[in-house]
Amino acid sequence: MLKVGIFVNREKDEGFEFTKDIVRWLLNNSFIVYIEYDLNIHNDNLNIVDKDLMYSNSDFIIVLGGDGTILGVARDLIRYNTPILGVNLGNLGFITEVELKDIFNSLENIKNGNYKIEERMMLKADIYREKYKLKTYYALNDVCITRGYMLKLVKLTAFIGHNLVDKYNADGLLISTPTGSTAYSLSAGGPIVSPTMNLMLITPICPHSLKSRTIVVPDDDEIIIEVDASQNGKVYLTADGQEGCELLPEDRIHINKAQNSLRLIKTNNRSFYDILRNKLKDR
Known part of the structure; x- marks a missing residue:
């Protein structure tokens, strides 16, 4: 049975x-x-x-x-x-x-x-503070790094592996799965992706730049987001908009495709x- x-x-x-x-x-x-x-x-x-x-x-x-x-x-x-x-x-x-x-x-x-x-596919986000792993979150839709209630932009640097992608001054940054492409990422101007594909999307939220656009990343790459050392407003990480924590300057978030x-x-x-x-x- x-x-x-x-x-x-x-x-x-x-x-x-x-x-x-x-x-x-x-x-x-x-x-x-x-x-x-x-x-x-x-x-x-x-x-x-x-x-x-x-x-x-x-x-x-x-x-x-x-x-x-x-x-x-x-x-x-x-x-x-x-x-x-x-x-x-x-x-x-x-x-x-x-x-x-x-x-x-x-x-x-x-x-x-x-x-x-x-x-x-799902995402795994590991938060590092100095040399230590602080927390791990999983997400089906997206991992979002965004500003707090104060009207201050967040300063974030994105890497793919050891390669610098860009420095962002924005309301936040979304790392999304194909399933999440029809969620917050869509509202932020990201593309719609067939949900059975295996890839990740990096989408800035209201960036203070005309050149910032969504970047499509292979699922076997690692995305690393670093909170700028000069950040003086509150920054938060959320997984699927349902759980998360506050980040501090110089915290690093390592985002990978989850094993399951x-x-x-x-x-x-x-x-x-x-x-x-x-x-x-x-x-």
């Missing part, structure tokens, strides 16, 4: 109405189910467990929420390499595969083996370009 975990964004399904319907369908179709919450459903194949046990024991994870929910789960799953089926309870839904009305057809396809796995990727379950024939056309036409 297939083992499936369910991660639910409680703000999107407060009373577990959608979650319960999905759990009942899974149990009726001989799946073993792992979930964090007591749904008051009694079945020997329904297990209430913590998140780590759910991620490690499941053959795949159903994520109920929007793209933001998937971003958080993707970082948690980096250690486990467990596939995700994203169910859209949000608005935009670039990453989520299935609309709620189609969930049972998709689960039937998975039960019958009619699906494929799509790999999405996000594995998305695809159960329909919609292409990225179908999604792009439908999602962007009203923006």
